[in-house]
Amino acid sequence: MFGGRMKVVAYLNHDKALFYRVVLDVLLDEESRLGIHLSTKEVAQRVREALSVEPELLAQLPSVDALLEDLYRWGNVDRIHNTRRITTPEEYLQRDFLYQLTSAGARVHREMTRIDQDMADAGALQSSMLPEILTSLATLVRALRSGEEDLEAALGAFRTTTNGFARLSEDAKLFVQSLNGSLASEEIRDPETFIAYKNVVVRYLRSFTVVLHQNSPLIAKLITQAERARLLSRLPELAALETAPVLGLSHEEAVDREVERMRERWNGLRRWFVPATERSPVAELLLDRASDAINFIILTVGHINDQRFRRASRTADLVALAGWFDRFDREGSVRESTALWRTAFGNYSARHLGHPAAPEAGTDLQPEISWWHSDPAPVSAELRARGPRAETGPLPRIRNPRRAKSLLAARQQQEHATVEAAERSLAARGPIRLSELGQLNSSEAEIFLACLSLALSVRQSTGGIRRARTPDGRLLVTLGIAPTERTGAGVGLRGGRLSTKDFQLTLSLNGRGRR
Structure with a gap:
């Protein structure tokens, strides 16, 4: 083993590693069914069935006998001579064997299968595990405080706590790795898919962070209470209850090894929830990572929306600019490249x-x-x-704004007077057809157009009459159908002549309105 090669893992680096693993899958599946041996013929048949979904691999399948021979030589499988159903010397000379996995071969292949599953598994932040850990910790504290008669209950609660924590820790690690891989992508090819993924992940992270924030202080408190109840000093008593015998080790040595393993798992649980002087709890780091992920996702969605709703694409502009720089570089046009740099970025x-x-x-x-x-x-x-040298003169005098304000007030008063005069002029005409308005000055034309637009924007009544009031409340506009044979009317304005359908216009002036 030392300085040499472990033959039991030699098949992993072989060019036929895929077929070796299929053979080992067949034998491991038979072992999980409580089977003992498989003959060479049965192994070959099951291998072909497993590869039937991949015709190309099935066509490349080498001799199963040779694969089994290599695995036997490396120590992955064991075999015995198959003497069943042998009736002739020729059948005996065919050297048929019954194969099964060795202990080392089974452990190596199980571990490789688990690694494959972990690589395909995205992990999960199982928020439901936190209340379970909290409950089992409370049971452990009660059992430790009750006395020696509850050691079995304490051992069961300890294993439930550490096993649940081990699953939580492993799944959280896988989820964070998967999340890092999803967020580290430099290019988002499908924005809609990423936005849907964002909605699910943000809800998922927020629900987990809420549960973790609620349960972390309680779990840390129970961990401290368990240690005050002398959990660490009573670990040898707990380990001695169900420590299995180990070949080559005494019972005390096996118990010591189990105590060390239990202490390491407890320390791992403690590092998750109890702060120390030189480090923060892992739970706080996980909360920070979840918050960073949420902020990054929201920022990324903002960039996506910016690209989707912005008329000009910054990416397209920069790509085009890079193409121009590349063309100038290939043509050797240093002067043009410098001028483009100055114009594009303003770095003169x-x-x-x-x-x-x-x-x-x-x-x-x-x-x-x-x-x-x-x-x-x-x-x-x-x-x-x-x-x-610059000759400094006297400081400029501060202007008095009173004159400017008085001029502005006078101008506004004059404008209001002009508008009011135009309103009174139009209102004094009473009901009048548009064809009879004649030529209007600029103020009258502005009021006429505003009133006409306001009246036409409302729904007409059953008699074809439209009524509306100006926003300042000074004018009530009534627009009806003119009782005449004419179908068109022309109104003279300062900039030209307005042609429209002939209506009857009535403007009623209300003195209570304010401008």
Whole structure:
């Protein structure tokens, strides 16, 4: 074993590992049915039945005899010579065997099967396990306080607590790993599926966090009470009740090993719910992870909605921009690439001092040229010695807003007077057909159009009359059918002429309304 190779796991690295595992599945299934042996023919038949759903694998199936021979050589299976139903020397010389799994082979294959199931299992945050752990802990505390006659009840409660906690811990680990894998995806290919997944996960996490927040303090309190009832010192008594004998170990050594295992499981339960000086409880870390997952999911959904409802796609813009940069890079257009960078991101280069050169030089000192590639710009001696100076004048006077307010009030008063005059002018005309209105000034036209639009927006009564009141309550608008043969009317406005159906318009002025 040390320095060498464990032959019992050799089939895992073989190119025929799939077929070896199918053979072991058949033998393990027979063992679970309380069977003892299977002949070579029976093993081959069941292997073919298992592979019948995969015709391609069935066509590649090697000799089952050779597979069993390799497994026997590696120590995964044991065999005896099959002497049943042998009637001739030829049948005896065929060397038919009965196969069964060895103890080591069965344990290795069971563990590999469990690993496969764990990889396919998403895990679960079983909130129902927390009340069960709480109940079993309360039973354990009562049994420890009652005396020696309840040691069996205490042992049963201890195992119920630790076994339930082991399932909770393992499922929580698998769920967190699955959640991390789901949230770590850089690209969400189906937003609708992710949003549906978000709704389920958020409800699931919130329900678990509520139960965990409610039960964690109670579980921590019961753990402390159990330790005060001398649980750790009485673990040897509990372990001695049902410790199974182990070959090569005395009863005391087997009990000591069981006590150590029980103490490790209890310490694991304690780390979950009881805080320590150097660390926080695992339950708090799980609550933080659930809260982070909820916040991340909500943030991701916000990004999805931003992409779905925003007219311009940022991703498409950035991809197009990256394509332009790539094209300029392949063409060697450094100047165009720099100009695109400045325009797209506004990261312009530093502006250096420039100066027009002498006419005979033929070139000017451009400010965008680096200092490393240009001649120094001439600076006057006065600027070098004194620097720029700005003459400071008197502070500006603060304007008085009274005049501006009075002008604004006068303008508003004049506008109100103009509007009121236009309202009185239209109301004084009484019931009038639109074709008889003639030319309207700008104020009258504005009021006329507003009243006409307001009246046409309401439902007409049985007589074909529409009534509406302006929002300020000053005008009651009545619009009816004009008793005339004309079907159309024209109203002169400042910007042109309005053609519409000929109606009879009545504006009633109400002095109580306020503008």
